[in-house]
Amino acid sequence: MCLAIPGKVAQIEVKEGIRSGRVQFGGISRLACLDFVPEVKEGDYVMVHVGFAISVVDKEEAERTYALLESMGLLESELAADEAAPAES
């Protein structure tokens, strides 16, 4: 129920006073109401829940977090190398 999926806002339109956007989720696109994200621009990513965008994905924060996580991935390969090395007696 509380799931929200990230999608890219391809096109913004206003119809009967409601601001909505065509949002691409991989190969699928759907209309989503953009009234809760007035700052959104075409090309931004939004989190969509039951047809409503509830946030604009913060690109810099996402990349910063991911870079941090990636460095942990490297850490793992170092650990693996440690485990593979013969134990010192």
Place this chain on the structure above:
Amino acid sequence: MKYLDEYRDARIARALAAEIRRRSSRPWVLMEICGGQTHTLMRYGIDELLGDSVDLVHGPGCPVCVTPLEIIDRAINLARRPDVTLVSYGDMLRVPGSDTDLFHVKAEGGDVRIVYSPTDAVNLARTLPDRKVVFFAIGFETTAPAHAMTVLQAERFGLKNFSLLVSHVLVPPAIRMLLGSPKNRVQGFIAPGHVCTVVGCRDYEDLVREFRVPIVVGGFEPIDLLEAIRMLVLQLEEGRVELENQYVRSVQYEGNRPAQEAIARVFESADRKWRGIGSIPESGLFLKPSYASFDADRLFDLADICAQEPPECISAEVLLGHKKPTDCTAFGTRCTPDKPLGAPMVSSEGACAAYYQYKRHLVTL
């Protein structure tokens, strides 16, 4: 897909799990509130990846599971009326009411429609002016702004044939009740990232201060959850008690202001009954008196419909994190997704359904 695939990277997941196992000196008891998060944990086998470094218990964050039996009965009552079109999310159709479910009412000729978005229900009311269209509005704070918006849209379009059957619940009062219980053993919480996307973090900061319990706002992908668990374990090992936000790409401290304004315009809070758990103070949202003309409970005189829970189902214990689904004697035998005793076996977010779907029953049978 961007912002999904990278948070499912097995290499990073293994590194995070190794770090958690290394840093954890005892099996810390952690609870994820949201049923969506429960499913991610089970689907990707994160609990197995972590071994006994943490004990993951599952919280009450499944709106389908906590919708009281009598509200299901009210929805069934509405769906049987010849002049009503009942519109619902798909998950609600198989949830057992006292004597049947919406799926069977639909099969018997009741006009029950499934939608993806509540705006589809508003559109239906516009295209079917002779039908009384009732939307079954269940959910937590994440969904409340969308439901508020349908009322505002219906008002703007001058619709007289649209109403909501509201069963809205709020997360912080439920956490407060869990932490106040003498049976509580949870030492840290993963707060629901999309609820916080809407309402922000302030209420959770208050809980951290009041109960001296670490809370990390977490996302929904495997890497998000592992990262949130790591942050909780580090707090517990270092003796810190803080509110931290793992899900920074979606959650801002203040939350989403326009969404909060929509909720505040249409809804007000009051005590609400949770299925299997009972009444929790100030834990529900109800339509304000100024929007009474959109309130199905008042329009159709449904308040007298009450119900008793079936005794065998231990869903209350599961929803409170006191027991796991596999502790139930009916699990996987007398209770399955095809023939559920309780809602947690039906919902795509229910803990019992998660254990069943990802084959945990095979271990215990």
